[in-house]
Structure formats: C-alpha cells, structure tokens
Amino acid sequence: MKGLAASVLIGIGLLALGCGEAEDLGPEVSGDKEDSATSAADRGAIEVGTSRRVRFTEPGQKHSFRLSVASGAAIRLDAMPARSNEDTLKTTMKLYGPAGADGRVPRTPIASVDDGTIGIHTQLAAAGNYLIVVGTARRTMSGTYDLYDSCLNHACTHRSVALRDKTVPAALKSLGDNVECEKVSWCDGAVTAFGYDDAAPRPSLAALMEGVVAKVTANDAEWSTLEMREDPATLGVDEGVKLDGLLDAARALGGAGQVEAFHVDGMVMFAVDDSGTDGWGEHLYVLHFPETRIAVALKVRM
Numbered sequence: 101m102k103g104l105a106a107s108v109l110i111g112i113g114l115l116a117l118g119c120g121e122a123e124d125l126g127p128e129v130s131g132d133k134e135d136s137a138t139s140a141a142d143r144g145a146i147e148v149g150t151s152r153r154v155r156f157t158e159p160g161q162k163h164s165f166r167l168s169v170a171s172g173a174a175i176r177l178d179a180m181p182a183r184s185n186e187d188t189l190k191t192t193m194k195l196y197g198p199a200g201a202d203g204r205v206p207r208t209p210i211a212s213v214d215d216g217t218i219g220i221h222t223q224l225a226a227a228g229n230y231l232i233v234v235g236t237a238r239r240t241m242s243g244t245y246d247l248y249d250s251c252l253n254h255a256c257t258h259r260s261v262a263l264r265d266k267t268v269p270a271a272l273k274s275l276g277d278n279v280e281c282e283k284v285s286w287c288d289g290a291v292t293a294f295g296y297d298d299a300a301p302r303p304s305l306a307a308l309m310e311g312v313v314a315k316v317t318a319n320d321a322e323w324s325t326l327e328m329r330e331d332p333a334t335l336g337v338d339e340g341v342k343l344d345g346l347l348d349a350a351r352a353l354g355g356a357g358q359v360e361a362f363h364v365d366g367m368v369m370f371a372v373d374d375s376g377t378d379g380w381g382e383h384l385y386v387l388h389f390p391e392t393r394i395a396v397a398l399k400v401r402m
Contacts (some may be wrong), residue, residue: 110254135273140164140233148175148256149306151248151325153182156189156250157372160239163229165247167197173256178248179216179234191216192237197230205231215266227258248325254314261303261311266293266394272349283340287402292316293353295397305388308395309362312386316399323366323384332361335385339365341400350396354389362386 140162146152148169156163169175179191196205201281211220224230234247252259256353268291280287294312296303303311309326317323329335335341347359366382385398 109220126157140235142166146232146247146249147306148173148249149251149310149325151327153244153245153246154234155244156236156242159242160236161242162233162235162379164233165233167230167249167259169224169227169230169256170258171225172253173227174221174223174252175221175256176221176250176252177216177232178219178246178250179401180246180248181217182244182246185320189241189243189245190237191245192235193220194235194281195220195222195230195234196233198224198226198228199230203229205229209313219245221252223253236300243345247267250323250325251310254310257304257307257310259303259307261296261307263294263296263311263315263395264314266295266353268293270288271348272396274354275343275345275349276348279398279400280342281340281400281402282342284402287341287400289398289400292397292399293350294397296393296394296395302393305360305362308388309364309386312397313384316384317366317382323364326362329361329363332359332387335361335363336383339383339400339402340381341364341385341402342387343398346385346398350387350389351398354387354394355392357389357391362388 120175141164143152143154143163143165145166145168148167149283152165177193177195179193181191192212192214193216194209196209201206211222213220232247232249234245236242272291272293272387276289276291279287281287292315294315296308311325332347335346362385364384364386366384381400381402383400385400387396389395
C-alpha cells in the first residue's frame with residue numbers, strides 16, 4: 101500500500117501522476133520567514149484524492165500546490181521520495197489556509213511535518229482554498245517525490261455525486277467471484293456497478309471516485325489516492341491480480357465508448373486480541389464510462 105494508507109477516496113482522484121517541469125523559484129524570503137509560502141515555486145492545483153509526481157530540479161527548492169476542499173474534509177498529505185532517490189531526499193511539508201478574500205493564506209501553517217513520509221493528518225472545518233508547501237530537509241537536497249492527497253472521510257470534494265445501483269450482468273459477477281491473485285494463496289472479489297444523473301453536470305473524477313469508494317468500502321478501510329491507468333489492460337498487473345476479460349464484460353453495461361481506468365488500494369484493520377490489530381489489503385479497480393455515466397467497480401481482498 102502506498103505511503104498513505106488513507107481512507108479516501110477517492111481518488112479518484114484521480115489522477116494522473118504529473119511530472120513537474122523546471123520552474124524558477126519565487127522571491128527568496130530571509131530570516132524567520134524563510135519557510136513561508138511566498139518562497140515556493142507554484143506547481144499548480146492538486147485535487148483531493150489524487151497524487152502528483154514532482155521533481156526538485158535544484159537543491160533547496162520548495163514547491164507550492166493549491167488545494168480546494170469542502171467543509172469538514174478530513175485529509176492526509178504525504179510527500180514520498182521516489183524509490184530512485186529515497187536514500188538522498190527527505191521532504192518537509194506545511195499546510196496553510198484557508199485563503200482570505202484577497203487570495204492570501206495566513207503566514208502561520210495549520211500543520212507541518214519535518215518528514216513528509218510521516219504525513220499531515222487533519223480535519224479542515226472551513227471550506228475553501230488551501231496551500232501545501234513541500235520542501236527539503238536540507239538545502240543540498242534535490243530529487244523526485246510523489247505528493248499524495250487523500251480523503252479520510254469520503255467528504256472532501258465540493259459536490260457530491262448521487263450514485264444509483266445497477267444490476268451486474270452474470271458474466272461480470274462471475275469474473276469477480278472467480279478472481280485469481282498470483283502473489284497470494286487466497287483472495288476474493290466482488291463487482292458492483294453504479295449510474296449517476298444524466299441531467300446533472302458531469303462531476304469531477306475526484307468527486308465520482310469519492311462516491312464509488314464510499315459505496316463499496318462500507319467505511320471499513322483506509323484508502324490511498326487513486327491512480328489513473330492509460331491502458332485498462334494494465335489494471336491488476338502490479339498487484340498480481342488477473343483481470344483478463346474485465347473490460348469486455350463491463351462493456352455490457354458501459355457500452356463501446358470511451359473508458360477511464362483507475363486503481364485505489366486500501367487496508368482493512370481488525371482487532372486480533374489485547375495486543376493489537378491485524379489486517380488485509382484491498383484493491384479497488386474502477387472502469388468509468390463517461391458517455392453512458394456508468395462506473396463498474398471490482399473490489400479484491402487479499
């Protein structure tokens with residue numbers, strides 16, 4: 101599970117991991133203001149439930165990301181060094197906000213961590229725009245990291261999506277019931293499907309995935325951010341889950357048009373005895389058919 105086992109999502113986030121291009125730093129701030137948001141290079145917006153891959157192109161850089169959330173959003177932020185430089189890069193992170201009418205955020209952060217792999221966990225009472233600033237523990241550091249922005253309470257996006265249950269065709273249900281996992285001795289799967297309002301404006305992918313995750317997890321799991329897959333055929337490959345035929349079977353509901361594929365992972369924790377807890381991993385695979393407004397979800401436990 102990714103460095104943030106977080107309750108999403110959704111992730112949906114969606115997704116697409118972006119690799120930041122070189123960008124000049126903003127004005128340098130000296131003295132006790134050195135770590136303020138004004139000294140960070142703007143890397144654009146990140147949507148709750150998604151992740152971004154970004155690179156410090158020069159030692160000592162700081163990056164800022166804009167985040168918009170609903171009132172009461174419980175979020176988890178993690179800034180994880182990429183595997184290629186995990187021994188040489190250590191990230192720091194600060195969260196500022198909400199922004200005022202002038203668009204500026206307060207100088208004092210709401211939360212901060214000296215190690216971005218530990219992450220920030222907080223609930224934001226006020227809806228609005230926030231600023232995430234990621235830096236390095238030492239000015240000599242550079243390298244690539246992934247910023248994960250997870251929702252922990254299925255209530256982070258501004259506009260929720262009302263999903264209605266769809267009947268799952270027998271062939272699609274059978275695929276879930278007989279799912280095979282190469283890396284473990286036991287796993288099981290279950291397929292669900294949903295439609296959403298044809299008349300309403302198309303929701304953001306983050307809002308859609310947040311709704312799907314809330315539907316299928318029954319609040320029993322912490323979910324990480326959603327990954328978008330360019331090719332639906334790659335779903336399950338990294339996790340060793342055989343999903344041959346999933347897309348073809350799902351088209352019985354979603355049709356022959358465009359399809360978007362996503363993966364989210366999670367963890368179910370349960371008490372073992374007085375000494376602690378145990379758990380199992382879960383993977384959620386989603387095929388979204390935007391033209392017909394259908395989402396098909398396969399949840400796999402292993």
